[in-house]
Amino acid sequence: MENRQEPDVVRPDTSLFGHLLDFIDKHPDITQIRSHIQRLKEATASxxxxxxxxxxxxxxxxxxxxxxxxxxxxxxxxxxxxxxxxxxxxxxxxxxxxxxxxxxxxxxxxxxxxxxxxxxxxxxxxxxxxxxxxxxxxxxxxxxxxxxxxxxxxxxxxxxxxxxxxxxxxxxxxxxxxxxxxxxxxxxxxxxxxxxxxxxxxxxxxxxxxxxxxxxxxxxxxxxxxxxxxxxxxxxxxxxxxxxxxxxxxxSIAEQVHTRRQELLTALAPGILHHEIGIQISIIRSLVSDQNYLVQRILEHCPEQDTENMGLLIGSVGHLYDAARRLYGVTDAFNNLERRQSRGRLQLQTVVAEAYTVIYNRLGNAGVGVEWDDEELAREIVSDPALLLHLLVNILLNATQAFINRPDEETNPRERLISIHVEEISTPEPDTLHIVMDIYNNGPSIPPGNLERIFEKGFTTRRDGHGQGLYICRLISQYLGGQLRALDPRELATEYTVGFRLELPFTMPHVIDLESERAPPNKGEP
CATH class of the missing domain: 3.30.450 (Beta-Lactamase)
Known part of the structure; x- marks a missing residue:
């Protein structure tokens, strides 16, 4: 019997038959399947x-x-x-x-x-x-x-x-x-x-x-x-x-976070450098001068028991230590905003205190107070400290700017308040807990229709706003394994008008360093 080779089958337009015939072409010995598909094509041609x-x-x-x-x-x-x-x-x-x-x-x-x-x-x-x-x-x-x-x-x-x-x-x-x-x-x-x-x-x-x-x-x-x-x-x-x-x-969050950090540094640097650091250095210089004077007096008179001067000297040294610690806190928190870190074990109270220190000058100029309970925030989690700091700074700045933009609405400047609370909640997964951080303020309220829109990229109600801050905050919260949302007014206590809820796992689920995801500069570029 003559060995006749079947002619090639013309492929139909549908991807179903195209994929099937491509598969069959790679297995030419399956003649029965080829014949069956050909009959199927003819039967369904119309x-x-x-x-x-x-x-x-x-x-x-x-x-x-x-x-x-x-x-x-x-x-x-x-x-x-x-x-x-x-x-x-x-x-x-x-x-x-x-x-x-x-x-x-x-x-x-x-x-x-x-x-x-x-x-x-x-x-x-x-x-x-x-x-x-x-x-x-x-x-x-x-x-x-x-x-x-x-x-x-x-x-x-x-x-x-x-x-x-x-x-x-x-x-x-x-x-x-x-x-x-x-x-x-x-x-x-x-x-x-x-x-x-x-x-x-x-x-x-x-x-x-x-x-x-x-x-x-x-x-x-x-x-x-x-x-x-x-x-x-x-x-x-x-x-x-x-x-x-x-x-x-x-x-691409790495590039966005990096850009936003640079904007924050540019906006905050003048106030921190000229106000915070300048004041602390001035205090240190004054205290050192006082101590020098007291030491000179002691050396001149050499009294065996000069308790009054010794007490003043000890008090002055204590103030000098506090001022130096304050200066260190400002510079360290400001440096953390720019420095990338891999995930590590951190205490929430430390990160909140750093965020407060970074924008202390802004808060003071706006007359906004921030309160939290150190014992409540004494919980430890494993997360990315730099990204969490960036998220908190953005939320605090967002509230502060709302107070500044509408100073005559709803609150007296002397009563402006941001309150931070933390608790643990159970999750659907067995034997697991999440951290919930609620950040309230008594500033201008958010219209109900904007509770989700404020997280949209490009959405802003400020003339000089760019609509990136809260959008990036939500992306960061997802990267950290949690979520961020604005609270409905019905979820707030009567003394507050705005609230944000940040949920975070005790352990960040992955260890990707976002800065490593940024495209490296071309060779020869600075």
Missing amino acids: EDLSYVGPRTQQAGHRIYDELIGACFQQVSRATSREDLLKNFIDTLDALGNQSPARCIFVLEEMPNTDKDAPLEISGLEQRRIVPERWNNYCENVLPQLSKNQFFAETLRAGNPLELWHSLYIPQYQGEFDALFYKSKEPRKRGYWISGIPLPSGGIRHPNRTLFVLYPDPGDELRPRLPSGAIQEWRALSFLGIAYRMLNHQLA
């Missing part, structure tokens, strides 16, 4: 798989456009990646019958530089799946998913699955069947799978993939997309873009 139905074309665009718009609005507010993902799947689930999705779930895997090492895949969240079925799937079925070469390579490479059909995925062994099919439902028809990768951008955090499974209204030879599936894929694609934008924001 089918319009892009048709989504008149109802979805009219209303679906608006629904999913709003979902896409919400994603990018959260990016502008520096929402955490976890909240972005949760809000998206919650909204998708809330669409009810308007969304054709039957199963929505998120898998995550830890990046591994060793390509031969098996993936560690775990289930993160799900919607529209019976909890018992999901738990059983994560425990018994999911560990086998890493053994599927197709899914392992897809997850490792971060490739999207754009509405692939379960019956025609190479090497697919029905790994999602236990989630999709009901107990007595026939399994011949298959289902559609969408998967959008959500990479972490680093090797210390898990990569995630959001999967959505759709029923097939057609059959195994003539599969049909359900109405709205294409619009939903469009929304998933934009979720992936928004997720990567948040990754980029976290990666």
Whole structure:
């Protein structure tokens, strides 16, 4: 019998068949699969798989456009990646019958530089799946998913699955069947799978993939997309873009923090150098002069028991020590603002005191007092001291500037107050606690509509403002493993009008030095 080679199959426009045929071209001995795909192509040639139905074309665009718009609005507010993902799947689930999705779930895997090492895949969240079925799937079925070469390579490479059909995925062994099919439902028809990768951008955090499974209204030879599936894929694609934008924001925070620090140094240096350091040096010079005079008197008269002069000398030495310590505190806190440090064990009271010292002159000029309880702030955490200092300085400066900009509103200048309180709270994770730092003031209140907008990049109510301070503060809080938000007026005590809540873990979750992420200067540049 003549050995005839099959002619090359013309690739269709859809990415589903394109990927399948590319895979088959690499395995020319699988002639049966090639023939089956060719028959599938011919059987579906007249089918319009892009048709989504008149109802979805009219209303679906608006629904999913709003979902896409919400994603990018959260990016502008520096929402955490976890909240972005949760809000998206919650909204998708809330669409009810308007969304054709039957199963929505998120898998995550830890990046591994060793390509031969098996993936560690775990289930993160799900919607529209019976909890018992999901738990059983994560425990018994999911560990086998890493053994599927197709899914392992897809997850490792971060490739999207754009509405692939379960019956025609190479090497697919029905790994999602236990989630999709009901107990007595026939399994011949298959289902559609969408998967959008959500990479972490680093090797210390898990990569995630959001999967959505759709029923097939057609059959195994003539599969049909359900109405709205294409619009939903469009929304998933934009979720992936928004997720990567948040990754980029976290990666570029080093440059933003560095720039903001330089602005703070420029703004604070004149006041600190001319006022704080000048006053302390003047006091030291005066005290040294007094001590010199007293010593001369003692040497001249040499009394055996001059208790009065000795008492004055001892008191003068004490004041000299206090002034010197104050001078050291000012310069050390100011230097810490510029110096980069890796994470370390620190006491909250120390960082708060440093932040207060750095802007002491500004606070004094505005007539603003700051109060805290040293015992309450005596808790130790493992975090980045320089970034935490930067965050606190920004919040205190923000409150001080609000007092200055509207001096006649709501408060008397002699009663201006910022109050800092700390407590421990339990978290959903067993045996873990977080630190909660509340920073209140009795200055001009924030309109309810701006409680989230103040964290948007570029949003400001000041003529000379740039809208970067609180935006960067929220990014820093996320980098430190916590979160920052403005308190609703109903959460405040009656004596306060504005409040910020900073939640931090006792141990910072990762040790990336942000300054090392900044692009190094070109050779030859200063």
